Amino acid sequence: MSIAFRLRGEHLVRALVYLVLAGMSAFMVFPFVWMLVSSLKPFQEIFSGAHFLPQHWTLHNFSSFFEQTNAARALWNSFYIAVATTALSLFLCALGGYGFAKFRFPGRNVLFAFVIATLVIPFAAIVVPLFVMMRNTFHWVDTPWPLIVPSAANAFGIFFMRQYMLSIPDEILDAARVDGATERRIFFRIVLPVCAPALISLGIIVFIASWNGFLWPLVVLPSPHHWTLPLVLRSLQGPPGRTPYDVLMAGSVISVLPLVLGFLVFQRRLVSGIMAGTVKG
Amino acid sequence: MLNSALLFLIYVPLMTLLALVLAVLLNSRYVRLQGLWRTLLFLPYIMSGTVAAAFTFQLMLDRNAGYANKLLGFLGVSPVPWLDNTWWARISLGLLVLWAWLGYNMLIMLAGLQAIPPELAEAARVDGAGPVRIFCRITVPLLRPVIVFSVTLSIIGTFSLFTEPLLLTNGGPANATTTPVLQIWQNTFSFLRVGYSAAMSWIYFAVIVVLALTQYFLVSRRDRYLEARG
Numbered sequence: 447m448s449i450a451f452r453l454r455g456e457h458l459v460r461a462l463v464y465l466v467l468a469g470m471s472a473f474m475v476f477p478f479v480w481m482l483v484s485s486l487k488p489f490q491e492i493f494s495g496a497h498f499l500p501q502h503w504t505l506h507n508f509s510s511f512f513e514q515t516n517a518a519r520a521l522w523n524s525f526y527i528a529v530a531t532t533a534l535s536l537f538l539c540a541l542g543g544y545g546f547a548k549f550r551f552p553g554r555n556v557l558f559a560f561v562i563a564t565l566v567i568p569f570a571a572i573v574v575p576l577f578v579m580m581r582n583t584f585h586w587v588d589t590p591w592p593l594i595v596p597s598a599a600n601a602f603g604i605f606f607m608r609q610y611m612l613s614i615p616d617e618i619l620d621a622a623r624v625d626g627a628t629e630r631r632i633f634f635r636i637v638l639p640v641c642a643p644a645l646i647s648l649g650i651i652v653f654i655a656s657w658n659g660f661l662w663p664l665v666v667l668p669s670p671h672h673w674t675l676p677l678v679l680r681s682l683q684g685p686p687g688r689t690p691y692d693v694l695m696a697g698s699v700i701s702v703l704p705l706v707l708g709f710l711v712f713q714r715r716l717v718s719g720i721m722a723g724t725v726k727g
Numbered sequence: 728m729l730n731s732a733l734l735f736l737i738y739v740p741l742m743t744l745l746a747l748v749l750a751v752l753l754n755s756r757y758v759r760l761q762g763l764w765r766t767l768l769f770l771p772y773i774m775s776g777t778v779a780a781a782f783t784f785q786l787m788l789d790r791n792a793g794y795a796n797k798l799l800g801f802l803g804v805s806p807v808p809w810l811d812n813t814w815w816a817r818i819s820l821g822l823l824v825l826w827a828w829l830g831y832n833m834l835i836m837l838a839g840l841q842a843i844p845p846e847l848a849e850a851a852r853v854d855g856a857g858p859v860r861i862f863c864r865i866t867v868p869l870l871r872p873v874i875v876f877s878v879t880l881s882i883i884g885t886f887s888l889f890t891e892p893l894l895l896t897n898g899g900p901a902n903a904t905t906t907p908v909l910q911i912w913q914n915t916f917s918f919l920r921v922g923y924s925a926a927m928s929w930i931y932f933a934v935i936v937v938l939a940l941t942q943y944f945l946v947s948r949r950d951r952y953l954e955a956r957g
Contacts, residue, residue: 467758702774
């Protein structure tokens with residue numbers, strides 16, 4: 447009897463566990479589904495709310511999004527800014543991480559502690575002085591530069607690359623040096639290829655952050671011609687009751703779709719990157 | 728600041744607990760298809776803090792058209808003024824943040840759990856400890872640095888919320904969801920009080936530093952405790 451009881455208990459626990467997981471997963475996925483479904487409905491149907499699935503399927507919202515706003519331009523802006531940010535950031539963080547991981551030089555530990563300390567400074571605390579600097583010193587307002595340059599060599603990326611590079615054995619690098627390879631050749635031909643997994647993980651994190659960025663673009667890109675997708679979406683918001691949610695949801699789908707596809711392809715690397723960034727963090 | 732503190736109290740304990748429970752479930756031998764569940768739960772990360780997510784929630788929580796009230800209607804609950812009442816607006820904001828960051832925190836904890844040697848729980852099981860006891864006496868204490876790290880991130884995140892309160896509720900109703908960063912932004916770019924908001928940035932920064940130092944202190948105290956026990 448006790449064995450039977452235990453078996454039933456086990457089944458019960460298992461069912462409960464799956465119920466919790468399924469419930470939470472549904473909660474996580476539902477907004478995505480809702481967004482997609484709403485983007486395919488005519489405006490009246492969104493607000494009548496009678497049916498979950500569209501009664502009259504339509505792609506009209508998507509064409510409206512491209513007609514009513516400068517969406518094509520914004521899509522391109524978002525894309526090239528994210529690519530440039532990711533490329534520059536990966537290069538500089540790999541260089542920085544390599545320096546801290548594999549070279550001994552006076553003041554290394556102090557400098558590294560300094561870099562780590564900047565992790566505590568939230569971006570929002572420096573947004574005002576940084577904006578003033580971008581406007582008065584660099585004259586970069588309304589250019590893509592403020593989005594690409596200031597955050598390129600960031601503390602998280604340097605720390606992340608350093609952690610990974612610590613695991614490269616010194617013997618490989620020394621062997622290359624003995625064979626007469628230049629430092630530049632070692633970095634490009636040995637260090638970077640070995641770090642490919644870490645570079646991919648960090649690249650995805652940086653790309654997502656740049657693509658989704660809102661506060662900083664909002665501050666440094668006042669004119670619509672330079673807007674990125676989130677700014678275009680925000681511009682659709684009207685006074686209460688006047689927001690065109692149909693077009694807005696279509697735009698949201700367009701802004702999220704590349705990330706969802708990328709996520710499905712790269713999710714293993716992204717997950718392991720985030721997990722690696724926290725243990726020992 | 729007070730709003731952030733309230734908001735923090737609303738969702739961080741819940742999020743931490745849920746993240747911990749989900750991580751333990753995903754790490755346990757009961758669950759199959761762990762990769763699938765992990766992917767589904769982590770999916771919102773790609774939309775965390777986005778304009779699209781804020782608007783989607785705004786529509787879902789709409790008093791008349793939203794599905795949240797519709798679902799509650801099925802259960803016989805009267806419609807909730809999600810975005811129109813000070814307390815409900817805070818809860819809605821918490822819900823959005825919980826949705827966006829729960830999976831991320833779960834991953835952090837999962838990473839921590841996988842670093843704990845399974846032998847410890849095994850030994851306790853042999854000694855006759857039940858699963859609940861193992862969870863409370865072994866898993867949670869060993870995971871404490873990771874939990875503290877996750878909570879600290881959540882605190883900093885809460886005080887730094889910007890996109891969500893701006894778009895979901897515009898800081899309202901009656902300033903119930905105004906966060907420090909939203910205030911800094913409004914003062915700089917709407918009211919053009921740059922000096923005032925620079926001063927506010929310093930206070931905000933000081934709060935964050937104090938919180939980070941507290942975390943550092945909590946974690947390092949634990950390490951001494953471990954060392955003392957050998």
